Amino acid sequence: MRTRNIVLFVLLGAAAIFGIGFGVSAMLAKKSSSERKPPVIVQAPPDAAVAADAAGPPADAGSPGRVEHDAFSFVDNRHAAHRFTGGAPVLDGSDVGFARYMRFGLPVARWHVGHIRGGERAAVADRVASLEIPLSSEHAKWVGQLAMRVHAAKDQKLQIKINGRKNGDRIKLEDGWQTIAVPVEAGRLGDGENLLVFETTGAKGTIAVSWLTLNAGGKPPDDPRTSATFAPEASTVTLAKDASLVWYLTVPDGGHFVAQTTGACKIEVRGRGSDGAFVGGLIAADTNRIDLSSMAGKVVALALTTRECPSATITAPRITVHGPAPTLRPKAEAPRYIVLWVMDALRADKIPIFTPGARAQTPNFDELAKSSAVFRQYYVQGNESQTSHSSVWTGVYPAVHNVRMAGVGGSYKIDIKFPTIAGELTKAGMYTTAVTGNGFVTADGGYARGFKEFRNMMREKGVINGVIYGAQIVDAALGQLDKRRADPTYLFFGTIDTHGPWIARKPWIDIYSPGPYNGPFKDFGTAKDLGFKPGSMGCSIIPPKEDIERLRAIYDSAISYQDRELGRFIERLKAWGIWDQTML
Known part of the structure; x- marks a missing residue:
């Protein structure tokens, strides 16, 4: 039996949007403008340098006491570096x-x-x-x-x-x-x-x-x-005194900064997160690494600055992580069935596999993640249904496809000039079928293009934004897949249980909100209750604390409900004998 192709894909709708700024705003220290001194790149806490010197070289300096492999090369990623000379x-x-x-x-x-x-x-x-x-x-x-x-x-x-x-x-x-x-x-x-x-x-x-x-x-x-130059063939960086290079990157679990330099030169390494957290130290002839693991999972501005010599050459600057280098697995057979499931408005920070300690019970997500590729660094393209779906459909950024309803100048429809994933898979010989409960993902908006079969169950009810339980959509999706099991098939379906209106689901609501509650959100809540204004993508009413906690419990109950449906969907594919031929 071949290895199953699984990608765990969760589209964040009205969720927090993550991104990396290219600016220096988070990097520059406060300095009186009257002094006309250059701002310091990635300012450390006042005692950071003292602490770094006092600590001395780490125990594994020069010869790491762990099995490790490279995860990020600063020279290979030189085009992402920001250069500063004298603070400019x-x-x-x-x-x-x-x-x-x-x-x-x-x-x-x-x-x-x-x-x-x-x-x-x-x-x-x-x-x-x-x-x-x-x-x-x-x-x-x-x-x-x-x-x-x-x-x-x-x-x-x-x-x-x-x-x-x-x-x-x-x-x-x-x-x-x-x-x-x-x-x-x-x-x-x-x-x-x-x-x-x-x-x-x-x-x-x-x-x-x-x-x-x-x-x-x-x-x-x-x-x-000339104050900061790269030699890719030698994997070196040459930095003049007080010149800096800054990269924005996500620190991996167990990440160490490792590099070599010679002579009396010292390379100051400073990392600053958007939350103000700091990590840093000095690289010298007898100190070749700095432990960055305290910043694991955070996006940091990591700056390298030469100190105490006119110019320094830094050899092979990189971030390493625990374990031997990964080996390339044999190429697997292409999946016969491809399934894209969009759980609309589902927040990653509410799911334990992405955020350990999150309250919602998700045993099926947890089990699926054990045999899946889980993407922990990702960028949401928009908090509107049309914007996010259009990026998934076309593979291009919103600035290119220009689909958005908020603001002015946007379009509600995917331009015909953009190929869609369904269209490309149809050309490749797959049967393409879709069913969604999102009333904004419509044929008129271009989302049916390329599909041989497309249903919008919300519009079939004659409304744009109402209530359809995920079980109905999963049943419809399974029915469409069942009809085409003899053919290679691409199935898209979209559930909306975590999209407003938010409806309390049993038994989970009694687990997440067990005490007596007599407020306005006993069984459900809507965006209108929070002062939502169409087109603004924001709310103007902040309910009392107990009501906010109830709404969060309702939302978490909807997550657990969708998790149950995920388990039911997978079990049906296993019963049909096609789970090992499916990429989800």
């Missing part, structure tokens, strides 16, 4: 990582990376192009100058706008490469994303930028990128 952020127009500041060219590409101008690699800007540069409020006050290396044509002029306002007069550009320095007027920059617009006028053609930095002022640097 440096944007490298020659690197593909420049794309993060131009919103990856979405929704319209105004910058074009990887071009050669005047013998140098650079990012080419349209006549009007913008960058978004994130800063903390402290850093915004410290910045007094924008310096950049620009390639232009004779008689071109450049107007720079900062956050919607002109910053100074137009700058007359020379033919070829030049470095320009533009004073930044006080108060123009602020906390968060700062929009910089570059407008080229005069002679025809476009400008190109090889680097850009926001510093305190003074003579522009020759090339601030």
Whole structure:
């Protein structure tokens, strides 16, 4: 019997949205703007450095006392690094990582990376192009100058706008490469994303930028990128004194930072989480690792900074984890049946396999996870049904498919130009069938495209958002699958038990809320009860504590109810003898 292909997929609807910011807001320490000193990258608690020195090298320094393998290479992920020189952020127009500041060219590409101008690699800007540069409020006050290396044509002029306002007069550009320095007027920059617009006028053609930095002022640097360089072939990083590189990453369980350096140089390693938690230490000739496990599961800004020498070479910086390196399993036979089950508005932080200690009883999820690929790092594309489903259907981000109902400028319908997963699987010879209880996932919205059979049980009732118990949808899904068991089949079905209105399910409600309750949410609750306003995706009423606890118990009871249905679905596939041929 071959290995079963299982992927545990839970779509978070109206759940917390996780993401990693590319900004420096969480990295910069508080510093009086009057001192005009550069902000410190990833500020440590006052006693952190003392504690690191006092601890001395770890017991396994130089020769790890554990079996381990590499989980993250900093050199391999060099394009994700943020470079700082003297506290000033440096944007490298020659690197593909420049794309993060131009919103990856979405929704319209105004910058074009990887071009050669005047013998140098650079990012080419349209006549009007913008960058978004994130800063903390402290850093915004410290910045007094924008310096950049620009390639232009004779008689071109450049107007720079900062956050919607002109910053100074137009700058007359020379033919070829030049470095320009533009004073930044006080108060123009602020906390968060700062929009910089570059407008080229005069002679025809476009400008190109090889680097850009926001510093305190003074003579522009020759090339601030030289303070932090990579040698991929040797797996090394060279950092000048007080230069920093910062990566945003999730620390794995048992993660250690490991690297080598020589001589008297010391590499300061500082990691800061969004909750203010800190981990750090020093890498030196006799100390090659720092235990990061206290930050396991958290997204951190991890900074490397050279101290006590003009320049340091860091060899093979990486994060390691316990155990031998994984081995590649033999390729499995392709699944005959593919099932995508969307449990609408189900929060991962309420499920024990994702959040140990969560209250909801989920024995079937727990058992399934033992033989599944469980994704603990994921990014929800939106908190609207249409937005999230459209990303799953097409495999593209909301900024590309533009399906959303909140705000202005969005579309309710998937554009015909985007291929869908059902369409591709139909081409591959699978029978494609679907059933959902979500009244917003409709044929009119493009969600039936590619399916040979598509049912929306909510719309069949003549309503958009009502009540359909998951058991009804699971029965319908099993019925559709049963009819096509002789054929390779792709089945999508969507249950809505954790979507509002929230209905108390027995016996779990009596377990999660056992005491007497006489409030308004005895058997159910709705978003309207919480002051929900359509189109705003938010609520304006905060109930008393006992009512909030009751609503949470109702929600958890719906999770346990869906877990029961999960177990029933799996048992039916096992009874049919097709579970080992199914990817769920």
